[in-house]
């Protein structure tokens with residue numbers, strides 16, 4: 012437990028990747044297999060189910076600290092994080108527990124699974140009394156399911172590869188999927204002999220890099236395979252040993268949510284792994300992402316939803332065929348194999364995609380453009396086709412791991428944007444807990460400002476501080492953590508899409524709003540109007 | 554209810570009975586100064602009265618021309634119709650609570666204070682009074698500061714570990730008070746100690762008052778290559794990320810402040826370490842001190858004012874917020890900023 016807390020603190024303190032990696036390596040070098048398996052579990056963002064109800068945690072903290080409930084709430088608002096607030100307010104205790112991570116998890120965390128509320132309360136009080144401040148923080152984070160560490164999956168993978176001497180790709184592959192931490196699992200993870208991977212195990216996803224410079228700086232357009240960038244759920248479809256598995260990029264097994272894709276994929280030959288995008292699809296056209304979200308939201312899908320929001324798998328790569336890992340073959344060869352498996356005896360011809368083995372299993376079509384100019388023109392159809400833009404994949408590229416610069420590029424369409432006025436501000440969470448960093452923006456309608464979007468990302472720390480300062484000096488009203496702000500600041504808000512929404516006062520909802528920049532040059536009178544947004548809705552909202 | 558002995562005016566906290574101001578933020582005829590931090594001691598007034606040990610600090614802050622009178626702790630003097638005395642506040646060298654008595658009513662203005670032990674200044678002595686005007690910089694129960702011994706051990710451990718790895722340790726701390734307190738709690742056997750110009754100027758003042766600081770060298774007086782990798786450098790927070798800080802090569806940096814108790818504040822600083830050490834009272838220090846004064850009326854200034862007022866009201870006290878221009882342990886100290894321009898030049902010798 013102590014070494015794990017130290018690891019957490021080292022990683023939490025520094026922003027330097029090198030120091031984080033060193034800390035990971037030295038942790039795994041000394042940890043027992045069992046402890047290491049739990050460390051991998053937590054470090055890669057896997058979570059135990061919430062182990063204690065929030066209301067109970069708050070109530071216990073209030074009782075043990077002897078504070079009035081309003082004062083507890085005041086502290087919570089200020090810190091912005093429940094686990095930390097509790098740790099700071101609970102009575103100070105001894106030097107802390109001296110047990111290893113496995114014992115800590117089993118004796119103090121997992122045991123909570125089988126306790127009722129009153130036993131849970133007794134267990135928590137007893138445990139807190141034994142923990143140091145730092146241990147309390149991590150314990151609280153784990154029981155609330157909010158434990159996050161500032162390391163990427165790739166960093167953990169690399170550290171494990173360094174410690175074990177195994178190829179990082181193999182480590183990444185073995186780490187995917189569902190597994191229970193145990194000494195045995197960890198030993199298998201770093202074992203030199205490749206034990207047969209479980210039939211369900213997906214490959215790590217390979218991610219594209221956003222184009223930031225001019226697109227023609229990429230070189231000759233003929234070196235690239237061009238596709239639409241589909242706006243759905245990235246997924247792998249696996250058929251092995253007569254079984255089908257669908258994995259999301261979040262490494263969640265989502266097979267049961269898409270029965271029509273399961274049925275279609277059952278026709279694939281054994282030993283096939285496809286990479287692609289799940290899309291809500293009707294009559295040859297993508298349906299709005301909001302509809303797809305309804306499908307993700309349900310563990311089991313009813314008949315009605317199934318017929319209202321049918322889904323397809325738009326395949327664009329093949330990672331395994333006849334049980335062979337072919338990720339090291341060039342893109343162009345993989346594309347041929349993809350075609351021959353999904354469309355035996357045919358060739359690529361249709362404009363955007365086409366039916367194959369099943370109408371629920373399609374191939375993302377190759378687009379043709381002779382020049383970057385021609386592609387720029389083609390890309391302008393993106394919004395109309397409800398795609399996010401263009402994908403560019405080097406024809407000679409292998410299927411890598413994680414996000415790498417150079418081979419795969421995404422060239423997104425410019426987002427929609429509006430100039431809107433800051434009207435409400437709220438304190439942020441975590442790192443931004445003491446700053447007013449969550450904003451609500453409004454546009455003009457009949458001489459009034461109507462809220463249309465909430466956004467919190469996009470400003471530099473410095474800009475955020477200046478906005479925070481403005482908010483504090485121009486507060487009209489406070490209710491709870493929210494302040495009504497005197498209109499005075501205009502922001503350019505970028506967003507990905509716009510939809511009708513009867514739930515909102517403005518009648519519209521924008522998708523993925525974010526702050527593009529501050530517009531200190533604009534007086535508030537020149538912010539956009541609701542009428543302008545409704546025009547956008549006419550053009551892009553259908 | 555009778556009028557308060559001290560009230561807020563445009564110029565600052567004003568005592569009519571004695572016709573003087575306490576820590577005024579505008580120019581006045583007569584200013585009584587609790588301590589030398591920039592938000593409490595501002596230039597421009599015709600005359601100043603402070604504790605004896607504040608003289609050197611005020612001289613730096615207010616300039617050669619300022620008319621400064623001083624007084625020792627516990628000595629009552631009469632100013633017009635008021636009896637006034639200064640009492641230790643435990644905040645920094647010379648920091649005082651100011652006690653005012655008029656027609657049997659006693660009001661104490663705390664200035665800034667802390668209850669933790671601090672070898673660089675005299676410990677706080679709570680003063681019985683009817684009305685207590687208190688600061689509230691850390692007026693939330695999440696602010697509970699570890700004992701100075703624990704923090705000193707953490708700092709020494711960090712310094713030693715850096716020295717072992719060949720990294721210079723840069724410790725950011727307010728140049729007036731915090732820096733000297735830290736200097737007295739570190740272990741000088743680990744390595745040599747260097748200081749930023751702003752810190753060194755105040756070190757001289759502290760030494761002049763008989764405070765036993767360890768030996769320190771002003772970085773402007775040495776060549777960069779002569780600074781050992783086991784060195785500790787003490788600098789004001791606004792030197793962070795400046796050209797100045799980058800001269801030391803491989804280094805680890807840390808900030809000592811009460812705000813470091815909360816993770817979000819630690820991370821926002823993007824420093825390697827945050828040490829929880831403040832020259833202000835934590836929640837317990839505030840509430841215990843207020844109780845020890847026996848005051849029935851408590852006026853709360855700079856900090857987490859509303860929660861402390863509500864808490865005291867719940868206890869049955871007559872508590873209210875008082876709007877002042879004091880800033881608490883925020884931003885950086887003006888003395889540091891003044892030095893910054895000269896330090897850029899001084900740093901030239903480091904290259």
Ligand SMILES: [Zn+2]
Nearest residue numbers: 588590644665
């Ligand atoms: Zn002060």
Ligand SMILES: [Zn+2]
Nearest residue numbers: 665879880881
């Ligand atoms: Zn102050």
